[in-house]
Amino acid sequence: MQRVLSPPARFLRDDFRQAPSDVVVAAGEPAVLECVPPRGHPEPTVSWKRNNARIAAKDQRISMRGGKLMISHTRKSDAGMYVCVGSNMVGERDSDPAELVVYERPVLMRPAVKPGGHGGETWTSWRRHGDPAPTCAASEEGSCPGEVRNDGQATNPPRTSVPLPPQISIKPRDQIAVQGASATFHCGTTGNPPPAIFWQKEGSQDSGFYICQAISVAGSVLTKALLEVEGGPSGHIPPIIRQGPANQTLSPGTTAQLHCHVI
Numbered sequence: 001m002q003r004v005l006s007p008p009a010r011f012l013r014d015d016f017r018q019a020p021s022d023v024v025v026a027a028g029e030p031a032v033l034e035c036v037p038p039r040g041h042p043e044p045t046v047s048w049k050r051n052n053a054r055i056a057a058k059d060q061r062i063s064m065r066g067g068k069l070m071i072s073h074t075r076k077s078d079a080g081m082y083v084c085v086g087s088n089m090v091g092e093r094d095s096d097p098a099e100l101v102v103y104e105r106p107v108l109m110r111p112a113v114k115p116g117g118h119g120g121e122t123w124t125s126w127r128r129h130g131d132p133a134p135t136c137a138a139s140e141e142g143s144c145p146g147e148v149r150n151d152g153q154a155t156n157p158p159r160t161s162v163p164l165p166p167q168i169s170i171k172p173r174d175q176i177a178v179q180g181a182s183a184t185f186h187c188g189t190t191g192n193p194p195p196a197i198f199w200q201k202e203g204s205q206d207s208g209f210y211i212c213q214a215i216s217v218a219g220s221v222l223t224k225a226l227l228e229v230e231g232g233p234s235g236h237i238p239p240i241i242r243q244g245p246a247n248q249t250l251s252p253g254t255t256a257q258l259h260c261h262v263i
Helices: none
Strands: 023-026 031-034 045-050 062-065 070-071 080-087 092-094 098-108 110-116 122-131 143-149 155-156 164-170 175-177 188-192 196-201 207-215 219-230 241-243
Touching: 023 196, 023 207, 023 219, 045 062, 045 098, 062 143, 164 207, 164 219, 188 207
Parallel strands: 023 098, 175 219
Antiparallel strands: 031 070, 045 080, 062 070, 080 092, 080 098, 098 122, 110 122, 122 143, 143 155, 164 188, 196 207, 207 219
16 A cells, blocks of 8 residues: 655745844945745745835845845945845745935035135135034034135134044953843944944844944944853753652651752
């Protein structure tokens, strides 16, 4: 008698094994969004949507490999809401959206020279450009004012706040924590203007790398620290009591021995 084996059932679960996270970069820097689709049979493939429109890898800056969406040189126009799509013969599943934020670096544009009044003096208006708009030490309606005499020497040169790229002043440290306990990471930054700090995590469990990213109009920098959870899915195996102590009844003055076997 022959048994005919039926093919495995086709299915596609709802929950993504790893949904994409928000990413913040400065224009010109690379951006990577990662996704692991839901479990399914056949194994789901991954595609991406930006602002509800399917992304086609026609742009040479964009590549999709192994669930990752990589943009080599980001532009301001790349910003938006990105959704990971897992699909197989059963259907499609959309992840929760992740936002890609692209900051534009500041540029101090060439001044426009305008003739003055009495005395033949002229003055210049320095325009600044960026997103978010950079600041000046003294500013008015987006200008950094300055004056130039007719001999070409500046009497009051424009004063600008020079952008300084972010730097990590306090790095988060690797930690080992017991499952159920709390763990705190500290990340200190410097820069002008003061950078914003964003936290990201690699992996879907508590154990893994925690990434501190500082970003401003002057650039971005990141550092990471490892958290190991003892007794967690990727940590150490908790002890097991194979044989615990037994109840005993003894006469006064005798010695009691309690045995416990732990593996």
